[in-house]
Amino acid sequence: MSALDQVLARIDADLDASLDRLFAMIRIPSISTDPAHKADCRRTAEWLAAELAAIGFDASVRDTPGHPMVVAHDPDGKGKPGPHALFYGHYDVQPVDPLALWHSDPFEPRLEKQPDGETWITGRGASDDKGALLTFVEACRAWKAVNGGLPINVSMLFEGEEESGSPSLRPFLEAHRDELSLDVALVCDTDMWDRETPAITMMLRGLVGEEVVITAASRDLHSGMFGNAARNPIHLLTAILAGLRDADGRVTLPGFYDGVKELAPEIRAQWERLPFDEAAFLADVGLSIPAGEAGRSVLEQVWTRPTCEVNGIVGGYIGEGFKTVIPSKASAKVSFRLVEGQDPETIRAAFRAHVRAMVPADCTVEFHQHGGSPALALPVDSPVLRKTLDALTREWGREAALAGTGGSIPIVGDFKRLLGMDSLLVGFARFDNRIHSPNEKYDLSSFHHGIRSWARILDALSK
Amino acid sequence: MSALDQVLARIDADLDASLDRLFAMIRIPSISTDPAHKADCRRTAEWLAAELAAIGFDASVRDTPGHPMVVAHDPDGKGKPGPHALFYGHYDVQPVDPLALWHSDPFEPRLEKQPDGETWITGRGASDDKGALLTFVEACRAWKAVNGGLPINVSMLFEGEEESGSPSLRPFLEAHRDELSLDVALVCDTDMWDRETPAITMMLRGLVGEEVVITAASRDLHSGMFGNAARNPIHLLTAILAGLRDADGRVTLPGFYDGVKELAPEIRAQWERLPFDEAAFLADVGLSIPAGEAGRSVLEQVWTRPTCEVNGIVGGYIGEGFKTVIPSKASAKVSFRLVEGQDPETIRAAFRAHVRAMVPADCTVEFHQHGGSPALALPVDSPVLRKTLDALTREWGREAALAGTGGSIPIVGDFKRLLGMDSLLVGFARFDNRIHSPNEKYDLSSFHHGIRSWARILDALSK
Known part of the structure; x- marks a missing residue:
C-alpha cells in the first residue's frame, strides 16, 4: 500500500471524527459582521489554531484591527519537494437572518439523509467556508497521522472578515509579505462543475469600470423649441455606446484585442467535452439566442473573451407619462x-x-473611475495545474473541468498583486449549497471526497 | 381720411378708456384653478359679455360643467366681404403664488414707466390673456364707433379654463360645431418676434410620443457570469436609438421624409432677413455647434423640419457607485x-x-403611446396670411416675421380637427412678460399697437 493509499484509508476510517470536528466548528457562531459575535470570532480562531497545533503545526492567532487571523506553518516543511503552498480560507460566517426560514438551528449542525442517497451537513458555514477549509486541514491531519509529515511544505492563512469585506486582509498581507509570499496559494472557495465533476478555476477575468457623464446644454431644454438644433446628450451617449461593439459583437476600441490569446487547443478540447448545455444556460434566464461575439461558444465568451457591458444608463425624463425635454x-x-x-x-x-x-x-x-484590475490566469502548462488536474481526475473518476469564472475573487488578485503568488482554486461546493441563505448545507460527499482530493493533491504536488 | 385711418385715430384718442376697461377686467381675480374664485370667473365672463353687448354684439354666457364660455356674434355680420372670423381668447388667469414676490397687488393693475421709455401695464392677466384679448375687442369697438360696423363678419369665443387644461373646450366645440365652424380662427396667444417686429405664427409642428420597453433576460444578471453571452437590453436600446439618425442628422426611418415639403422660397428669403442670431440662440443655453440636419439653418430645423428626440432613457443600475449588472x-x-x-x-x-x-x-x-398630432400650417399662399402680413407690416413699420413654433398650442389643433378651421396666430406679447410668474406685465405699446394692428387686419381681410 502506497503512502497515499494509507492516507486515503485513514481519511475514510476517520470520517466520523472529521465530521465531529466540523460540527464543533459550526457550533461557534462566528458572524463577523455582528459586533455581538466578536468573541465568537476570536473563539473560532483559537479553536482552529488549537486544532492545527494538535496536528503539529506552528499555529498562532494574530491580532488585527478587526477579527484575528490564524497563521500556521509546518515546522518540518523546510526542504520538502514541490512548491511551498499557502492554503487560504476564512472561519467567519454570514448572518443567519431570516432565522424563521431555517428548518433547524443554524448553529446546531445535523446530518440529513436525502432521497437521492446524498447526506447533507446542515448549518451556517457548513459549506462557506468551515466545511471547505476543513477538507484541507483534515487531509493534512491524515497525512501527518499516517506518515508523520506532509509530502510538501504547507502554510495556512485563515481570516475572520471575509464576509464583511476583508478590511484587515491587505494590510496584513503587506505587513507579512516575507512570511506569506510562498510558491502557490491554494484557495478552496469555488464550486464543483457539477455533482460528479470536480473543477479547477484557472481563469478570472479582470474588470475596468467607467462612468461617463455627458453635458450638452447648460439646462434642460424644451424639445419643441430646441429639438434638432440643440445637441441631445442622450443621442450622443447612445451613439457612443452603440459604437462600442460591431455587428459581430466584437468590441471596437482600437487595440482592445491586442495581446488577447486564443484559447489553448487542449482547453478548448476539454470544454467541448464538458457537460455544458448552452441552451439550458440561456433558457434558465429566459433567453435562447446567444449574444456577444459571433462564432464563440458561451463558455469561451464568459470565461476567456474580453467584453464590454453597459451596466446602467440614465438621462432625461424617466417618470410616468411623457415630458418633451432635451436633458x-x-x-x-x-x-x-x-x-x-x-x-x-x-x-x-x-x-x-x-x-x-x-x-x-x-x-x-x-469620467468617474470604478475599479480596474487585470485578469488572472494560471498558465495552462503550469505543473501545479497539471498535477492537481490528475489528482482530481483520479479521485472523482472523471476528468476535472478547467473552468473560468466571470465573477471576481478578490483574494486571488491580492495574492497576485501583493505577494506575487498565483492561486490554484479548487472547490467542492455545489451550486445549490445555499451559502449566504437559510438552510446552508454541504454535501457529505463534498466533504469526504474533498478531504481525499486534497490528500491526493498534496501527494501529486510533491512528485 | 379713409375709414381705417379714422378707426386708428379713434383708437389713439380712446387709449385711456381702453386701459380703464383692461384695468377693470384685471381687477376681477378670475383664477380658474382655484374653486374659491369660481364666482369671479363667472363675473369676468359676465363683464366680458356685457362689454361685447355694449358695442353691439349678440353676446351670451354659456354654461359648461366648469367655468362658462362667452360667445358673441355680430348681428350685422351676414353678407360682409372676406372671411367670417372666430376670435379666440381666455378670460381666466393663473394663480398668483408666491404673492410675496409681487411688487404690487396682482389684481390692482398699474402703469409703470420704464427707463427705456416703455410703460408697463402690471397685474395678473395683463398679458395672458386679458390684455391680449382686449386688443381685439377694442379694435372692434373702434370700428363700430367710427363706421357703425365691422369690415368683415366677426364672432368671438372666450373660455375660462385655459389655465386649467380646458376640460370643457372640446365638448363645447363638438356641441356647437355648426355655430363655431367658421372660415378662420384668430388666436392672440403668441409673441412678437422681438420688441420692434410683429410675428405671425404660421406653422406648428405635430408630435408623436412613444415609450419603448425592451425586456431581455427574465431577471437581472451578473455581468461577470453572463456578460457577452446574455443579451443586454441597454445595448439593444442604444443601437436602436443611435440608428434613428444618420451621420448628417437625418432621421433614418423609411418614408420619414415622404410628403415633407421644402420651405417655400419666399419664406426662406424672409427668414434669412429676420434678425435672428443662431450663435446667440445656442450660446444662451451654453452651446455653440448646431446639431440636427446638416445644411439646415436653426430656424428651419426647429420650425419646419421633422425630427426625432430621445426625451428619456433608463436601464440598469443608476445609483451611486457601480454594480456589474445586466438588467x-x-x-x-x-x-x-x-x-x-x-x-x-x-x-x-x-x-x-x-x-x-x-x-x-x-x-x-x-410600446406605450404618448400622444400623436399632425403638424398644422397655414398655407404660405393663403390670402388671410398675406393680408395680415401686410397689415402688420404697415402698423409696425417693418416686415412681420412669418414664424414657426416648436411647441404646441392645443386650441389650434382642436379648431382644425373638430371644426376644420385654420388658425391665424398673431400676438403682441413679449418674451419677458412674466406670464404665469409674479409681476406679469404687458407693454403699453403691445396693447396700443395691438389694437391698431387688429383694426388694420380686419380692414385688410375685407379687401
Missing part, C-alpha cells in the same frame, strides 16, 4: 471584462479616447 | 416632431417597425 446631461456606467494580456489602464484610456472623439467641442464629458 | 429591462421615451405632410400614425408604425426589426426573437418589446 442637459446623460450618463452611463460601462464595464469591461478583461482577459490575460489586457492592461486595465490601456483599456480605460482607449474607452475615454473613443468617447472624447465623439463628443462635440461645445459639450463636456466627465 | 432585464431598458426603456426610452422618444418623440418625433412632425411637419405638414407627415401622418402621426404612419410615423409611429415606422418607428415600431424599426425597433421590432432590431429586437431578437428571445427578447420582447412593449
Whole structure:
C-alpha cells in the first residue's frame, strides 16, 4: 500500500471524527459582521489554531484591527519537494437572518439523509467556508497521522472578515509579505462543475469600470423649441455606446484585442467535452439566442473573451407619462471584462479616447473611475495545474473541468498583486449549497471526497 | 381720411378708456384653478359679455360643467366681404403664488414707466390673456364707433379654463360645431418676434410620443457570469436609438421624409432677413455647434423640419457607485416632431417597425403611446396670411416675421380637427412678460399697437 493509499484509508476510517470536528466548528457562531459575535470570532480562531497545533503545526492567532487571523506553518516543511503552498480560507460566517426560514438551528449542525442517497451537513458555514477549509486541514491531519509529515511544505492563512469585506486582509498581507509570499496559494472557495465533476478555476477575468457623464446644454431644454438644433446628450451617449461593439459583437476600441490569446487547443478540447448545455444556460434566464461575439461558444465568451457591458444608463425624463425635454446631461456606467494580456489602464484610456472623439467641442464629458484590475490566469502548462488536474481526475473518476469564472475573487488578485503568488482554486461546493441563505448545507460527499482530493493533491504536488 | 385711418385715430384718442376697461377686467381675480374664485370667473365672463353687448354684439354666457364660455356674434355680420372670423381668447388667469414676490397687488393693475421709455401695464392677466384679448375687442369697438360696423363678419369665443387644461373646450366645440365652424380662427396667444417686429405664427409642428420597453433576460444578471453571452437590453436600446439618425442628422426611418415639403422660397428669403442670431440662440443655453440636419439653418430645423428626440432613457443600475449588472429591462421615451405632410400614425408604425426589426426573437418589446398630432400650417399662399402680413407690416413699420413654433398650442389643433378651421396666430406679447410668474406685465405699446394692428387686419381681410 502506497503512502497515499494509507492516507486515503485513514481519511475514510476517520470520517466520523472529521465530521465531529466540523460540527464543533459550526457550533461557534462566528458572524463577523455582528459586533455581538466578536468573541465568537476570536473563539473560532483559537479553536482552529488549537486544532492545527494538535496536528503539529506552528499555529498562532494574530491580532488585527478587526477579527484575528490564524497563521500556521509546518515546522518540518523546510526542504520538502514541490512548491511551498499557502492554503487560504476564512472561519467567519454570514448572518443567519431570516432565522424563521431555517428548518433547524443554524448553529446546531445535523446530518440529513436525502432521497437521492446524498447526506447533507446542515448549518451556517457548513459549506462557506468551515466545511471547505476543513477538507484541507483534515487531509493534512491524515497525512501527518499516517506518515508523520506532509509530502510538501504547507502554510495556512485563515481570516475572520471575509464576509464583511476583508478590511484587515491587505494590510496584513503587506505587513507579512516575507512570511506569506510562498510558491502557490491554494484557495478552496469555488464550486464543483457539477455533482460528479470536480473543477479547477484557472481563469478570472479582470474588470475596468467607467462612468461617463455627458453635458450638452447648460439646462434642460424644451424639445419643441430646441429639438434638432440643440445637441441631445442622450443621442450622443447612445451613439457612443452603440459604437462600442460591431455587428459581430466584437468590441471596437482600437487595440482592445491586442495581446488577447486564443484559447489553448487542449482547453478548448476539454470544454467541448464538458457537460455544458448552452441552451439550458440561456433558457434558465429566459433567453435562447446567444449574444456577444459571433462564432464563440458561451463558455469561451464568459470565461476567456474580453467584453464590454453597459451596466446602467440614465438621462432625461424617466417618470410616468411623457415630458418633451432635451436633458442637459446623460450618463452611463460601462464595464469591461478583461482577459490575460489586457492592461486595465490601456483599456480605460482607449474607452475615454473613443468617447472624447465623439463628443462635440461645445459639450463636456466627465469620467468617474470604478475599479480596474487585470485578469488572472494560471498558465495552462503550469505543473501545479497539471498535477492537481490528475489528482482530481483520479479521485472523482472523471476528468476535472478547467473552468473560468466571470465573477471576481478578490483574494486571488491580492495574492497576485501583493505577494506575487498565483492561486490554484479548487472547490467542492455545489451550486445549490445555499451559502449566504437559510438552510446552508454541504454535501457529505463534498466533504469526504474533498478531504481525499486534497490528500491526493498534496501527494501529486510533491512528485 | 379713409375709414381705417379714422378707426386708428379713434383708437389713439380712446387709449385711456381702453386701459380703464383692461384695468377693470384685471381687477376681477378670475383664477380658474382655484374653486374659491369660481364666482369671479363667472363675473369676468359676465363683464366680458356685457362689454361685447355694449358695442353691439349678440353676446351670451354659456354654461359648461366648469367655468362658462362667452360667445358673441355680430348681428350685422351676414353678407360682409372676406372671411367670417372666430376670435379666440381666455378670460381666466393663473394663480398668483408666491404673492410675496409681487411688487404690487396682482389684481390692482398699474402703469409703470420704464427707463427705456416703455410703460408697463402690471397685474395678473395683463398679458395672458386679458390684455391680449382686449386688443381685439377694442379694435372692434373702434370700428363700430367710427363706421357703425365691422369690415368683415366677426364672432368671438372666450373660455375660462385655459389655465386649467380646458376640460370643457372640446365638448363645447363638438356641441356647437355648426355655430363655431367658421372660415378662420384668430388666436392672440403668441409673441412678437422681438420688441420692434410683429410675428405671425404660421406653422406648428405635430408630435408623436412613444415609450419603448425592451425586456431581455427574465431577471437581472451578473455581468461577470453572463456578460457577452446574455443579451443586454441597454445595448439593444442604444443601437436602436443611435440608428434613428444618420451621420448628417437625418432621421433614418423609411418614408420619414415622404410628403415633407421644402420651405417655400419666399419664406426662406424672409427668414434669412429676420434678425435672428443662431450663435446667440445656442450660446444662451451654453452651446455653440448646431446639431440636427446638416445644411439646415436653426430656424428651419426647429420650425419646419421633422425630427426625432430621445426625451428619456433608463436601464440598469443608476445609483451611486457601480454594480456589474445586466438588467432585464431598458426603456426610452422618444418623440418625433412632425411637419405638414407627415401622418402621426404612419410615423409611429415606422418607428415600431424599426425597433421590432432590431429586437431578437428571445427578447420582447412593449410600446406605450404618448400622444400623436399632425403638424398644422397655414398655407404660405393663403390670402388671410398675406393680408395680415401686410397689415402688420404697415402698423409696425417693418416686415412681420412669418414664424414657426416648436411647441404646441392645443386650441389650434382642436379648431382644425373638430371644426376644420385654420388658425391665424398673431400676438403682441413679449418674451419677458412674466406670464404665469409674479409681476406679469404687458407693454403699453403691445396693447396700443395691438389694437391698431387688429383694426388694420380686419380692414385688410375685407379687401
